[in-house]
Amino acid sequence: MSPVEQWDEKYRPSRLSEIVGNKEAIGRLVEWVKRWGSDPKAKRGALIHGPPGVGKTVAVEALARDMGLDLIEVNASDDRSRGRLERIVGEAASGASIFGKGRIIFLDEIDGLSPTDAGAVDYIAELISRANCPVILAANDAWDPRIGKIREKCELIEFKRIGIREAVPFLKRIAEREGIRADPEALKILAERNKGDLRAMLKDLQVLSSRGKAFTKEDALRAARRDRTDTIFNVLKNIFSAKSCHSAKIAMSEADVDHEMLFEWIYENAPLWLSDASDLANGMEALAKADLLFNIAKREQNWGLISYAIDLMTAGVAMSRERSRAGWVPMKFPERIALMAKMRAERAMRQRVLGKIAERCHLSRAAAGTGVLPYLLEIARNDPGAFKGLAGWFGFDAEEVEFLKSLIGAPGAPGARRPKKG
């Protein structure tokens, strides 16, 4: 059976006139392209930004088609290390067009540049300055600090969420084309709950109306309870319950998170799905190998390794599932992502404190952490006066003292442990 065509693809606009919403932004973009190169004071690049599903990518594609320009597009699914970018767009930026046609370089999803896309930001900034053709970039978050260098060189064009008044008539047309009797109120709910994300509205409409040929308020309300993480839950469910390598890998392609984040989701939730201990051992081993490959790929810039890592983290985990219980499993957000962010600041503080101890006691910071800090905390717990004196001797400032005090009462700290059973 061939897969059902996704409506967001089926009804993807190919001309600017077909695009719903953001008329003003699109007008500005067209003007900018037309005037490109003629006004020395104008910005050399354009950065279009806005939430997902509001038509940023389709606008650029349609613009190229309407204006008869070649479009050279690079998005987050491409390897965007400096070397690769040079190969893909470098030539296009410098040479004249073979067919005498103008062209546009389009770098989509640039706020998704990963740290592995080494040197990419610098290169893109350079590219914008010296390209012989307009360079358009798209991002969800134009204020992402990582792309500051790029932003400076760009005209900023904001794409806004699609308003209900524009979205509902559009949804209505689609519903009619698909032979669905849609309650206008239901479409309104759908539009409201998807907060201006037209693509998500289409996806919901397709999923919720696929069985019957009617679309009611109740249907729309079912969509209302879903949120962004729902997609990831479904992706996980499909990966964990896949019966073949193929379906496990396909499931991954539906995720709207990058592979590193998906890894974290799988790694967090594997113990819940692999209820059998030996299934879990096999699954965790597959994940450990995937992790190693990801890291080597990153370090050596050997991107070919990533595909094996993805095999292991999807198919490898799915195939580990032999004896585990079937059935519904609750899933949770990767806890360590949140924890790592929280701990980053704390780690810096910890290093500061350990640095002072290390200097005073002729030790490395690591040795200060295991050989002095726990004793110091014990002293602080028993005798605040002595701790105060020692803090002065070590030269801790107020902030450092507060930090150390917080460690005394930290959960899981020695002394705060529950007594063992039996």
Added chain:
Amino acid sequence: MAEAKHVMWTEKYRPRTLDEIRDQVEVVSRLKKFVEEKSMPHCLFAGPPGTGKTTAALCLAHDLFGERFMDLFMELNASDERGIDVIRTTVKEFARAATISEAPFKILVLDEADNMTGDAQQALRRTMERYTDTCRFILCCNYSSKIIEPIQSRCAIFRFSPLKEEEVKDFLGWIAQKEGVKITDGGLAAIARISEGDLRKAINLLQASSTLKGEVDEDSVYRLAGRIEPRYAKEVLELAMKGNFSESRKRLRALLLEKGLSPLDVIRQFHSEIFLSELQERDKVLLAEMLGEADFRISQGGDPEVQMSAFLAKLASLSLGPRG
């Protein structure tokens, strides 16, 4: 200037001169000869933590150069600054600058030298040779086998042995008396036993016990030590062995992220706990192999938590066997 009332006793009672060092008799007598001759070779001080390596280096410098020895002395911690860059810049600069006073050379101490990367050690080898006229190196390490041979062959080697329980007890007794710590003989013996010849650990334990209420005895020392150095790894392993992988991973996560333990320390603890456990002998070998694999993968850039989790999941499956 009045001495601060509260200081770490390890520093307060750290010997200042070779004469003040009570233990490591043989090492000290050889070092004293250097002082008499006003000359010394490059040295390698090898021995477990808390046996006086850094102290000996400080005392040697003091006895050679007098009170103002810090001008001619530099201490670098190779664990914190172990890259080749430090060897090529900081070390080289210090080593190459000629001495201003009448002292014939300077001393550079590289602590925890066994944590230096291989290429940093290679770089060091040439530096040691080139600047031997102006600078003598003292390398301190736990394991001399981790120091590359060409460096070993350029050094006089001194082995520091763990202090005997009696020696530790004597030293502690002396400090306890000076500080007015109320501690029983059993308490002192317990500290000496727990610290396993590591005098720094022993003194830190004594200082921590001095803040307890009332007289310190054997029992309170053990409770204190348990609070200070809980066997974290044991807990994590026990949870995995009971088949509770999720909770075990959660504790591991807390150790790495919240307590900030180094992954290598945790792996090392796992390693010793495996062989103390009641697992089947065959399984202990299997787990040691897996742990070695995890250690290796972490050294290759693998994520510590992910790699150790694979090990814990395996442990959980072994202890339970296939579920019926």
